[in-house]
Amino acid sequence: MALLDIKDLSINFGGLRAVTDFNLSMQEGELVGIIGPNGAGKTTVFNMLTGVYRPTKGEIFLKRRDDSIVNLVGKKPFTITQMGVARTFQNIRLFKDLTVLQNVKIAHHFSAKYGVGGAVLRTPAYFKEEQRIHDEALKLLRIFGLENRKDEISKNLPYGEQRRLELVRALATSPRLLLLDEPAAGMNPQEIKDLMEMIRWIRNEFQLTILLIEHHMEVVMNVCERILVLDYGLTIAQGCPEEIKTNPKVIEAYLGEVVEDA
Amino acid sequence: MTRTKSLLKVPVVMVALALLYLGLIAGFSHNPYYMQILNMAAINTIMAVSLNLINGFTGQFSIGHAGFMGVGAYVAAVCSVFYKIPYLVALLCGALAAAVVGLVVGIPTLRLKGDYLAIATLGFAEIIRVIIVNIQKVGGPRGFLGIPPYTNLLWTYLFAVGTVVVISNFVNSSPGRACLAVREDEVAAESMGVNATKYKVIAFVMGAFFAGLGGGLLVHLLSIAHPTMFTFLKSVDFLIMIVVGGQGSITGSVTAASFITVISEALRKFEVWRMLAYSLVLIMIMLTRPQGLLGGKELTWEGIVNVPGRLRRFRLPKVGGGRVGTTGH
Amino acid sequence: MSSVLSTFLQQVINGLQLGSIYSLIALGYTMVYGIIRLINFAHGDIYMVGAYIGFFAAGFFGGSFFPTLLVAMAGASALGLTIERFAYRPLRYQPRIAALTTALGVSIFLENFVRQFVGPNYLPYPRIIKVTQIKVGDIQFSNIQLIVLAVAICLMLGLTFLVNKTKLGKAMRAVSFDKDAARLMGINVDHVISMTFLVGSSLAAAAGVLVGITYPRIDPYMGILPGLKAFVAAVLGGIGSIPGAAIGGMVMGMAETMVLGYMKSSYRDAIAFTILIIVLLVKPTGILGKPMSEKV
Structure with a gap:
């Protein structure tokens, strides 16, 4: 069983669908990145994971240290931290x-x-x-x-x-799961080079699973093993850095930013 | 700074103040008026330090501290007068009653973000007043007379020291740091695993407890309890003490409580001017030093001893950054 | 008509009259809170100062109602603007507790200033309008009650128009929604906040004059309790919501009148805070309020 299993996570803010059917499963020790244009809903995902926002729909399952599974939806932020999710x-x-x-x-x-x-x-x-x-x-x-x-x-x-x-x-x-927001x-x-070193190092040293949001393509492409791309709250692509780089949908969402940055 | 040193800090300040008080007692003991002022200074110290725990350390805005004082005062008085309960137990009953009321007011309001506590505490103090006025058994609007005058300088001072020790021990601990975290940033505190509501309630109830204790001491000092002794303006007095002394500074509250007790006594004849001056001081301090005069800093023995050195250093540019000799806790 | 029913209707009329006053004050609270998240403790005292300005203006205008009302509203607006500019604006990016303490300081200052320089005692308000009693069936009410209600409703309609139909109103809504985004859209945020204080203060002053002509006496501390109750009314209606403040004020006035009519009069001041505790327990966002979430 994965350390983290997110199923159909969605949230609406007064009719605005900020995140729709977000799915992600993370194995222990994985390093996954979420990218996407401003306002795509990345931080909103973090806020749902940490209990700051309550999702409209969906489940977040976390494997605890004793291998029992808890659903984080509806839990308070401080409880979620105590269960091993830090941000x-x-x-x-x-x-x-x-x-x-x-x-x-x-x-x-x-x-x-x-x-x-x-x-x-x-x-x-x-x-x-x-x-x-x-x-x-x-x-x-x-x-x-x-x-x-x-x-x-x-x-x-x-x-x-x-x-x-x-x-x-x-x-x-x-924590067992670390969420890094930009x-x-x-x-x-x-500093970015040092940071990339450090992220890899802390993962091994502290035996962490890391989910990170980042705008710098260099960081995401170099550090993450798997990447999800959000746009207007929808997951438009996911895969290893190589696949993401060449995915036409991603390039379209970024209007060429990816090509220039990567 | 080593741990032993930082643990010594508070006792040292206490000893210094103890000596000051003893000196004052020796000087004024023949004069009941001065004795009364010293007693008031000690009670106000209890009030200011306990309000500081709520406002200064935990960052919640309570402006009904006099209300809790009133609860403690009337409950303690009822215990002594009607049930002949021993003095110290009566004080404890008063303090516990205030703490329970604090819990009742605190739980619905403190789980909300925002400033509801300010209005709720104010409103609660008003409800308490209305209830007291409507209970004829405790004298209603005429006041509650004939409370045995058990309070003396020994008790007020012992309880003042006790309050300072308990609250400074609390703030210099893990639960105390949780309160500081809530004051600084509630969202970040929760993301560090701190149950913000819980610590807000703990601080609020502790504050109410000591306010109740202060109330019990007060009415056993004056032999009378009256609804007008615990009004909103009384709460403002305590607020001024912590603003002048610095929100989040225990030694500051102690100093300011004593200082303002004396000043208020001196200006008794000029009540309106006093309130005008207080309000301007309040506004001016907020506009220039929003953390209060001393900010979160404690007066320490090293700080006091080092004053000459600090003054010397002030003349040199680029040294110190103003933190020399005063340390955070 | 049975006497029970007519007594009740009589109370309803009294309740609407008192409620109009609370609504007018609550509007200022809710607008200021909505826009800068500050409980303006001095708002009740602006209402008091408005009543005092009306008192002197009535003497000057020989007791004609509308000039008195307008001058009081203008004077209180100037006061509100001054307070915002010099006491609140410098603290806008400081911890909230600093602004709250300042607001409390301003409140105590205004009360004691009036007390020292105008006098601590009750002043008898000039009888600007001659009282006549109107009788419909068993129910009796005065022309003053009608005037209070009419003026309050007109002002509230005016405010609704201002907020919903004018450019300034649009800017107010934008600033209360997101100050930074509003600034980026070219809205002069400082100006909009000033205007909010101006409008809120003028409504409070109108309430002050209306109270003056109804219960013909004023004193320096007359603003404390109505101020608190109006704030509770704003919370009850949903803080930040303008129709909410109007409804909350009416409910508050009605509740208080009913306590006065059917229970012990010494409990009238406790009802507001009982309502507050109930609202905080049951629905902290109030009748019309939306949950306000902090940006993370």
Whole structure:
């Protein structure tokens, strides 16, 4: 059974059919890309997957760590995260006025084994868990070269580091499925090259399954094993990068953008 | 900063304030009027710090804090006067009653996004007032007289310290960070696995609990409870304290609560001018420093000790970025 | 006609009259909330200031109704514009709690300003219109009640025309739908927001004058409770919806009159907030509201 199985996912916004019959099945460890012109419904798919929007129709099945299957439709965003689906946002949504370290610690929140009582009374569990959260957060920051920034207020980080911090924060929830919404937005060619390296590396290192939305054809074509193309909410093509590049429907949807970009 | 150091921070501030209070007691103990002001300062500290948990740390806009104070006040008074329940238990009953009311108001409003809490808390405070006025047994519009004067400086101060310790322990923990996350960005917080509604309710109910405690202390200090003691304008007083002290700063709330208690007392004869000045201060602070005077920063021992150094550094360009000596928690 | 029924109809007329006032105030709340997502706490005080301007204008115009009404509306509009420009606009991109706190500050400022410089006591409102009682069957009502209802309905029809048929109205709807997109379409967003405050404030002032001629006394704190109740009315009707605010106001006025007529009068102020809690529990989007989802 696949890790993620999306069946006929559709959503209407007051008569506008934003996404229609979206189907996708992902095996563990796969790296799949969704492309499509602006307004094609890509982020809307993410928002349905993470519980921000409730689909009008369709099912989303996720295989949990214990191999049981859950339907994510109707679940709250925080429950879905706790079940192992993490995301980043198209327009970075860090906790702006908190420090880098606090940003990452918040992602460890639901794994903390003490509650309000433990916090107020400062029980041994509090100290043990705080130490663990602190160490784990620092470890992740170190891996991504943000350790020396840990006490910085996150809105003061340069753009590239903010993107990286958002990724660290998502990884800190220890997901099985990672959703990246335009991770290369606003990056220069060198940063994009590094990003591609990093996406491949985190997939192996953290044993992730990754679904990503991207505008940069270079990233999608180089990183993803499989690509879906959305246009006006409809899946107009899917296949390996080679097939997508030569698909006439895709070329038409992009009005030649693909040829120029790829 | 090492963990031990950051854990020490709050106690150090507390000790500093304790010394200040003891000094003041020694100085003024012969004067009941000054004693009264010190008591009020401690009660207002409880109110401001607990409101800050809701508004400053969790980012919800409650403007009915006096209403919870009223619930705690009347329930505690009823416990002492009619049921002869021991003082501390009566205070606890008042605080718990306020917390339960907080739960009832909080659950329907806090699951919604947006500013419904502001209107709901305001409306709830009004309902409480109407209910109190209609209960003849507690004096109705005439007020509830003859409450035993059990509250003294020892209790107000102990409870103020207790409130500060509990709330600062809470905000410096994983559930507390969840509240901060909700304040910063509710959508992002949920995407980090934080149940936003749950933490909003927790913060709101905790805030209501301590407000109820403050109310119980107050009526056992003054020996009287009156519906006009818990009006909207009283809630505004607490709001001003956290705005001046900084939304999300516990030490700021403590300082501002004490400061504003004294100022309000001094301006008692000029009530309208005081409200005019307060409203202008409120608007001016929001327009120039929307996070409040101290922002989310805590006064720390190092910060206070380092003031001369900081002043020196201020003259040099390009140093510090203003964060030296004041640290986030 | 049975006396039970005629008493009830009598209450309905009183309810419509009170409801007209709430509707007029609620419209300003709902328009401002719809366009900048701010609960304008000072709105109830603009209604109060409108009543005061009417008070002095009535003296100046020797008690003729329409000039008084127009001057009050114009004066309150200027106040609304000033508040928006200097207190709210600088905070438009700050956390919402900052704007809410400022709104509260403006509200307290207006109340205490009027209290300090005009006087803390009730002022008897001039009898601009001579009261005559009209009797139909067993039901009795005054010409004032008719005037209140007529003026309120005319203003609401005017507002409907403005919002649905004019260019400005179209721009208002566009800005409330999506500020950034509206700006890209060449709409002057700041101007549209200013106009929203202008229209909302003038309606509140009209309500102030109408209350002045009905219950002939005014005071600096007269705006607090009607302001809150009107906000609840706006929530009840569906915040952001203009017909919703009108309906919500009428329902609120009716509910309050019924409590007044059939229950203890000291409960009249509690009914609004009971309604609020029920709406939040049952249908938070209100009668005509659409769910507002945040863009992610």
